[in-house]
Amino acid sequence: MLMRLSHNGxxxxxxxxxxxxxxxxxxxDTSSIWAPPTDIVExxxxxxxxxxxxxxxxxxxxxKVEKGSLTLKAERKAPEKAENACAxxxxxxxxxxxxxxLGDRLDVEKISASYExxxxxxxxxxxxxxxxxxxxxxxS
Numbered sequence: 001m002l003m004r005l006s007h008n009g010x011x012x013x014x015x016x017x018x019x020x021x022x023x024x025x026x027x028x029d030t031s032s033i034w035a036p037p038t039d040i041v042e043x044x045x046x047x048x049x050x051x052x053x054x055x056x057x058x059x060x061x062x063x064k065v066e067k068g069s070l071t072l073k074a075e076r077k078a079p080e081k082a083e084n085a086c087a088x089x090x091x092x093x094x095x096x097x098x099x100x101x102l103g104d105r106l107d108v109e110k111i112s113a114s115y116e117x118x119x120x121x122x123x124x125x126x127x128x129x130x131x132x133x134x135x136x137x138x139x140s
Contacts, residue, residue: 034076034092040100044132046125049100054118055091061120065108070122073097105130 038051053061055076062073078093102108106124113122 034094034096035098036074036096038098044126046123047106049120049122049124051120051122052118053115053120056118058115061115063111063113063122065102065111068104068108069099069101070108070111070124071097071099072120072122074120 036052038049041048041050049070049072051072053074053076056074060075060077062071064071064073073096075095076093078089102124105126107127108124110125111122113120115121
């Protein structure tokens with residue numbers, strides 16, 4: 001490979017190497033593939049949805065309950081690139097939206113949510129009649 005001279009007249013192997021790295025390693029479009037990992041955990045008293053949303057500001061998270069479903073919508077914005085900067089971008093950016101169907105055993109009026117260190121926790125309590133309970137067996 002023939003090396004080019006950089007702007008200061010010195011041989012710079014990275015001048016030729018950077019475009020090769022960009023061609024082989026940079027995803028074509030990362031804005032439409034963002035799907036953060038999400039866990040759904042059920043206990044005796046509630047269902048909890050835990051979503052990893054690193055880099056998302058709290059005010060950019062939208063939760064909505066409508067017609068028996070909970071919709072989570074968020075946006076992670078790409079950082080501004082400096083002019084003439086070379087970068088290989090692997091982290092996806094853009095709008096993410098996901099809906100979860102809520103059964104009639106859940107109390108949608110008492111949903112709560114918290115956000116800390118890039119982790120969103122949405123807790124949907126079960127209705128009292130849907131919670132399991134222990135029945136005492138008496139000796140007769």
